[in-house]
Amino acid sequence: xxxxxxxxxxxxxxxxxxxxxxxxxxxxxxxxxxxxxxxxxxxxxxxxxxxxxxxxxxxxxxxxxxxxxxxxxxxxxxxxxxxxxxxxxxxxxxxxxxxxxxxxxxxxxxxxxxxxxxxxxxxxxxxxxxxxxxxxxxxxxxxxxxxxxxxx
Amino acid sequence: xxxxxxxxxxxxxxxxxxxxxxxxxxxxxxxxxxxxxxxxxxxxxxxxxxxxxxxxxxxxxxxxxxxxxxxxxxxxxxxxxxxxxxxxxxxxxxxxxxxxxxxxxxxxxxxxxxxxxxxxxxxxxxxxxxxxxxxxxxxxxxx
Numbered sequence: 001x002x003x004x005x006x007x008x009x010x011x012x013x014x015x016x017x018x019x020x021x022x023x024x025x026x027x028x029x030x031x032x033x034x035x036x037x038x039x040x041x042x043x044x045x046x047x048x049x050x051x052x053x054x055x056x057x058x059x060x061x062x063x064x065x066x067x068x069x070x071x072x073x074x075x076x077x078x079x080x081x082x083x084x085x086x087x088x089x090x091x092x093x094x095x096x097x098x099x100x101x102x103x104x105x106x107x108x109x110x111x112x113x114x115x116x117x118x119x120x121x122x123x124x125x126x127x128x129x130x131x132x133x134x135x136x137x138x139x140x141x142x143x144x145x146x147x148x149x150x151x152x
Numbered sequence: 153x154x155x156x157x158x159x160x161x162x163x164x165x166x167x168x169x170x171x172x173x174x175x176x177x178x179x180x181x182x183x184x185x186x187x188x189x190x191x192x193x194x195x196x197x198x199x200x201x202x203x204x205x206x207x208x209x210x211x212x213x214x215x216x217x218x219x220x221x222x223x224x225x226x227x228x229x230x231x232x233x234x235x236x237x238x239x240x241x242x243x244x245x246x247x248x249x250x251x252x253x254x255x256x257x258x259x260x261x262x263x264x265x266x267x268x269x270x271x272x273x274x275x276x277x278x279x280x281x282x283x284x285x286x287x288x289x290x291x292x293x294x295x
Binding site: 019026027029030033034035036037038039040050052059060061062064065066068069072079080081082083084085086087132 | 177180181183184185186187188196197198201202205206211212213223224226227228229230231232233234235236239
């Protein structure tokens with residue numbers, strides 16, 4: 001198999017992928033899509049009563065979605081095999097967020113490569129809201145198959 | 153540590169259901185997430201979480217209630233693991249199954265809370281398409 005692209009060597013940075021301001025109105029749409037009636041995502045007073053600050057709290061899955069977008073942008077042509085994250089701080093309506101990651105390991109697998117990554121999402125000028133890992137699958141290219149045939 | 157009164161929940165099957173990702177809702181999700189358009193009818197990967205949550209035959213409120221927790225008390229998503237065996241496709245009707253994996257009681261600076269772990273799967277026929285394994289943090293106010 002040919003050498004992996006230089007941007008996928010272990011230690012290589014993925015992202016950043018930025019949302020300038022998480023729109024509270026769009027959280028209402030996401031609440032409907034999630035069928036999640038938790039009022040802390042919709043009503044700043046509910047968030048305040050729950051001791052979660054003065055603004056609505058973004059749904060955790062939105063943060064996962066931003067990380068998935070970052071991965072799709074960072075490694076075109078790859079498919080996502082898994083993403084495993086824990087939520088470490090809240091994202092609030094109006095916050096800016098930055099999704100990013102780094103390549104941890106490349107592994108030859110059947111018909112391609114598995115790219116194991118660390119991933120995270122930071123609130124701009126704030127805490128890390130999410131961290132975890134992801135695995136991408138990068139299919140072998142025609143060049144890879146040609147090289148493999150020549151090796152044999 | 154496990155909680156005596158909730159120990160029996162580990163392994164509890166959740167009612168199965170079905171879910172179809174519509175093109176309209178995939179477009180709405182992509183707009184919310186600032187994602188690019190669908191390619192060749194493939195749904196956004198976050199549907200592994202959403203389709204399982206909506207397709208399983210129990211609401212988030214009722215899922216909380218089987219752990220004796222009122223959704224009005226503010227459950228929080230603690231972690232999630234999404235795994236994909238194949239792409240999720242717009243317009244395909246998927247079967248959704250799942251179970252509670254366990255409930256664990258913890259004590260932190262903010263007080264006592266339970267961690268409920270559950271897994272839900274998206275299937276096409278007998279083939280696993282994707283799964284979501286998540287934990288809800290359930291604060292036990294007054295405990």
